[in-house]
Amino acid sequence: MYIHNLSPIALDLGFFSIKWYSISYIIGIMSGWYLGSYILKKKASDLKIDSRIKEFENLITYLIIAIIVGGRLGYVIFYNLNYYIENLLDIFKIWEGGMSFHGALIGIIFTTYIFAIKNKINVFIFLDVIACVAPIGLFFGRIANFINAELYGKPTNLFLSVIFPNIDNLPRHASQLYEAFLEGIVLFLILNFFILRKNYVVGTCSFLFLIFYGFFRIIAEQFREPDIQIGFLFNFISMGSLLSLIMICVGLLMITKIKNEKL
Numbered sequence: 001m002y003i004h005n006l007s008p009i010a011l012d013l014g015f016f017s018i019k020w021y022s023i024s025y026i027i028g029i030m031s032g033w034y035l036g037s038y039i040l041k042k043k044a045s046d047l048k049i050d051s052r053i054k055e056f057e058n059l060i061t062y063l064i065i066a067i068i069v070g071g072r073l074g075y076v077i078f079y080n081l082n083y084y085i086e087n088l089l090d091i092f093k094i095w096e097g098g099m100s101f102h103g104a105l106i107g108i109i110f111t112t113y114i115f116a117i118k119n120k121i122n123v124f125i126f127l128d129v130i131a132c133v134a135p136i137g138l139f140f141g142r143i144a145n146f147i148n149a150e151l152y153g154k155p156t157n158l159f160l161s162v163i164f165p166n167i168d169n170l171p172r173h174a175s176q177l178y179e180a181f182l183e184g185i186v187l188f189l190i191l192n193f194f195i196l197r198k199n200y201v202v203g204t205c206s207f208l209f210l211i212f213y214g215f216f217r218i219i220a221e222q223f224r225e226p227d228i229q230i231g232f233l234f235n236f237i238s239m240g241s242l243l244s245l246i247m248i249c250v251g252l253l254m255i256t257k258i259k260n261e262k263l
Helices: 020-043 053-079 081-086 088-092 101-118 123-147 175-195 204-221 239-262
Strands: 009-012 017-019
Touching (some): 053 123
């Protein structure tokens, strides 16, 4: 059993502080930028495109905005709509917390689609690359969630349990670390295995991301406390699980379409 005593602040200068959550964003974006450029170089001939590294680098700026705006709006709409309807100005208080992965995902897809049309390139080339590097950001993001003692797990007697004193004195699942492992490490290995194979079919990793992330998220949600303001929908499923189930269905439909087109 581990008693959580970590501070969400990585560096405190008195007049200015840097939080671990901010560091996780920076590491995720910079690592994704580097790996994404590598994948485009490696797969340029296989994807039958000229090098698109310059366009990818330009896309990064828009993706940062998409993640922040989409993530925030997703949280507002999916997780706390009633509150924000009555407190509209609080929507802009991002520093107080409240981001949604599924909202960020929608923002990324929409932004990449518009960017790809403008630059006359198959949108799935960029989405495939983003899918392969996204687990890096997810990994560090979940680690930051653990450090911040947020999105904590359900009570358990497991010997690897964690007590979050700021929450209560109950031993709980370290659900943040479960997600870091599944959504970060395992998902990263699966997607990069596929995209680096010969005769790769464009679009495959985009839809595999939807399927595997959705599957891993649903597993992790079984160990995680639901959001207090929502609880369980229909008394048995969390909002995260419901949105992830939709992801899986979309991914399966599109993977089936890709296979049928090859036949």
